[in-house]
Amino acid sequence: MKRALPRHFSATLLQSQRKLLPFSPHNNGGLLQKLPKICPIPSFTSNPRRVFTNSLPPPEWIEPFNDVSDLLSSPGNLNPSPWVSQILNLLDGSMDMEANLDSFCQKFLIKLSPNFVSFVLRINDLRKKPDVAFRFFAWASKQKKYAHRLETYVSLIDCLSLSSDLDRVRLVFNDLRQKGFLMTVSGANSLIKSFGGLGMVEELLWVWRRMKENEKGIEIPPHAYGLVIGGLCKEGKCMEGYTVLESMIKKGCKPNVAIYTALIDSYAKHSSMNEAINLFERMKNKGLEPDQVTYGVIVSGLCKSGRLDEAMEYFEFCRGNGIAVNAMFYSNLIDGLGKAGRVDEAEEFFEEMVEKGCTRDSYCYNALIDALAKCGKIDEALAVFKRMEDEGCDQTVYTYTIIISGLFREHRNEEAIKLWDIMIDKGITPTAASFRALSIGLCLSGKVSRACRILDDLAPMGVIPETAFEDMINALCKAGRIKEACKLADGIVDRGREIPGRIRTLLINALRKSGNADLAMKLMHSKIGIGYNRMGSIKKRVKFRVLVES
DNA sequence: CTAGGGTTAG
Incomplete structure (x- = not known):
């Protein structure tokens, strides 16, 4: 022995x-x-x-x-x-x-x-x-x-x-x-099995990509195909996802409705609505029955690409063929119609849905409020906002963002600010987008410093809108108020921060567009807003104000 | 329990 x-x-x-x-x-x-x-x-x-x-x-x-x-004498x-x-x-x-x-x-x-x-x-x-x-x-x-x-x-x-x-x-x-x-076939197979079972898509995709760099012939278990395709679709890589779909079919692995739906949705979201419909037809030809979700992504895609009449046709088809339509169908239709300026039809769907036994969720309210606010019917938007509360549907940060933007658009600044405060009081956490709506409104109504103060209050709440200054300066520039934009940029300098290159570019372009090519050149070749000494500590910086005051 | 779908603005 x-x-x-x-x-x-x-x-x-x-x-x-x-x-x-x-x-x-x-x-x-x-x-x-x-x-x-x-x-x-x-x-x-x-x-x-x-x-x-x-x-x-x-x-x-x-x-x-x-x-x-041992291995040589008695393998296995x-x-x-x-x-x-x-x-x-x-x-x-x-x-x-x-x-x-x-x-x-x-x-x-x-x-x-x-x-x-x-x-x-x-x-x-x-x-x-x-x-x-x-x-x-x-x-x-x-x-x-x-x-x-x-x-x-x-x-x-x-x-x-x-x-x-x-x-x-x-x-x-x-x-x-x-x-x-270096990834091996056996290693990749084992990892894919592990990650597939746990639904760890990112990790699975990493292994899959690593494998593609080396060899082929990797055995992907059927469930992992779905994860890989779903992962690629979410990243917006529908073409790659489609390739995986073909390879799974080639291997004798049958894709199911969910996999097709993920791909259709990904194509629809990346402005390939025709590709999405092609795939939808191909799926039906293979004998797979599209369901609620599949129709849902088709209707949503058509709405987002402005093909509202087709969207409504599919919607009617569902209703006539026993495919349950839900609030998501309605919110997409209301949103699409509203964005196309067909607000009356949007309102009809909004009223109709409850009659048909479908409960409205916040997405539906938000879509209609947005539609109304965008076409200048801010009072009607406020009425729906109120109705939302009365009917027991929770207002969300999206609701407030839409209303705040709408109010500022109509120069009802005080009401907009009041709504922001109500939102905070209700314990709704603001988002970068909601602050963008508020800050742009404040800047354009001459309350730049107030916007800055509110921005400072956000940090303790854990909300850090990274592009806040950029958005505000951009809004001021677009309104031709370059002096104020420069003043705001100086505010950043005063806080001891570097001015990001994007903001410099923004100001340079604004100066050029407003016929101040010389000032644009001056900014381009100066160190305004920049300046660290060799040890990396802050040096006295040149302020933007010198540009517009000179 | 059962792979897949949702909103702000640019």
């Missing part, structure tokens, strides 16, 4: 000591307990001769299988090395698990190779204990000169995914991603 004997023993031990063999983890009573006495654990020294004479040989990496010759019938069961016994999840592993390895002068670690992680007993697996993985990486390989990561992720330990999977995956391993 073959023994899992570290090679260096035969090379370095005295003949007499070797006679004490057989030696194995199963029989460790004889020689090994004496070893420390014969050769004490060496202290490190820079003198190679000392190492040679006084120390034990370096620990040997052990592999999960005894010998390569490999016996794991006895070390495997020894290590497995130590993986008990106890407090001193790591310490026990350390002393065991020290005692037997072994180190566990990445292959070994990976093999152990694949053993069923351990796969049921993700905590222990994770600790073992972390412990292994602390061995001297040890480096995890792709396979160890893959095995651990497989183990963690079985118990849906999402946080740890992410942690381990982030680590893996930084390593830059």
Whole structure:
């Protein structure tokens, strides 16, 4: 019987000591307990001769299988090395698990190779204990000169995914991603299975892309196709998604309604409405029945591309053919009609939906309020806003944003500001877009500093509109109020901040357009708003005001 | 439980 004997023993031990063999983890009573006495654990020294004479040989990496010759003589019938069961016994999840592993390895002068670690992680007993697996993985990486390989990561992720330990999977995956391993087919297949099962699309797509860079022939389980296609569709990569659809069909994997719907929606959202309809027809030709959601994305896409009459045809088709229409259908139609200036029809749908037994949600109210506000019917918009409250539908930050913009458009500034305050009082968290509506309105009504003060109040609420100054300066420039725009830019300088290049460009263009080409040139070639000294601390900066005051 | 769909403005 073959023994899992570290090679260096035969090379370095005295003949007499070797006679004490057989030696194995199963029989460790004889020689090994004496070893420390014969050769004490060496202290490190820079003198190679000392190492040679006084120390034990370096620990040997052990592999999960005894010998390569096993593999040659009886492939498929490999016996794991006895070390495997020894290590497995130590993986008990106890407090001193790591310490026990350390002393065991020290005692037997072994180190566990990445292959070994990976093999152990694949053993069923351990796969049921993700905590222990994770600790073992972390412990292994602390061995001297040890480096995890792709396979160890893959095995651990497989183990963690079985118990849906999402946080740890992410942690381990982030680590893996930084390593830059070359992806293997087996690694990719395992990872895709893990991520597919957990619905981790980003991670799955990463593996898939990594794989495409190298080889082909990767086995994607059917569910993972859906995740990959869905992930690509969400990123707006419908063409790539379509390619995956074709490859899944080629592999004999049948796409379902959900996969087609995701693709149709993605095409519809990226101004390829005709492609979306083509795919919709192809899906029907294959015998798949589009459902509520499929029709929903078709109607929504048609509405967004202004093809309202077609949208209404599909809508009527649904109603006549037992496909339930929901509030989403209505909100899309109301929004589309409103944006096309067909407000009366939008109102009809709004009234009709409740009669047909469909409850209005905030999207429906918001769409109609927006339609009314945009065509100057701000009072009617306010009436619907009030109705929304009366009818028990919660107003959202979108509702307020629409109303605030509408009020400013009609120069009803005080009412707009009042609504902002009501929104805050109601505990509705503002968004960057809602602040944009407010700040632009304030700037154009000459209340730039008030906008800045409100902006300062947002930070403690965790709302940081990144383009706030840019939006405000842009609004002022567009209104031809360059002096005020410059003053606002100086406000940023006063706060000790650098003026972003985008804002400089904005002001340069505004100056050019307003016939101040010379000032535009001056700004372009100056360091107005910029200025750090060599140590990176703030230098006195030139203010924008000098441009318009000179 | 059951892969897929939603709003502000530019």
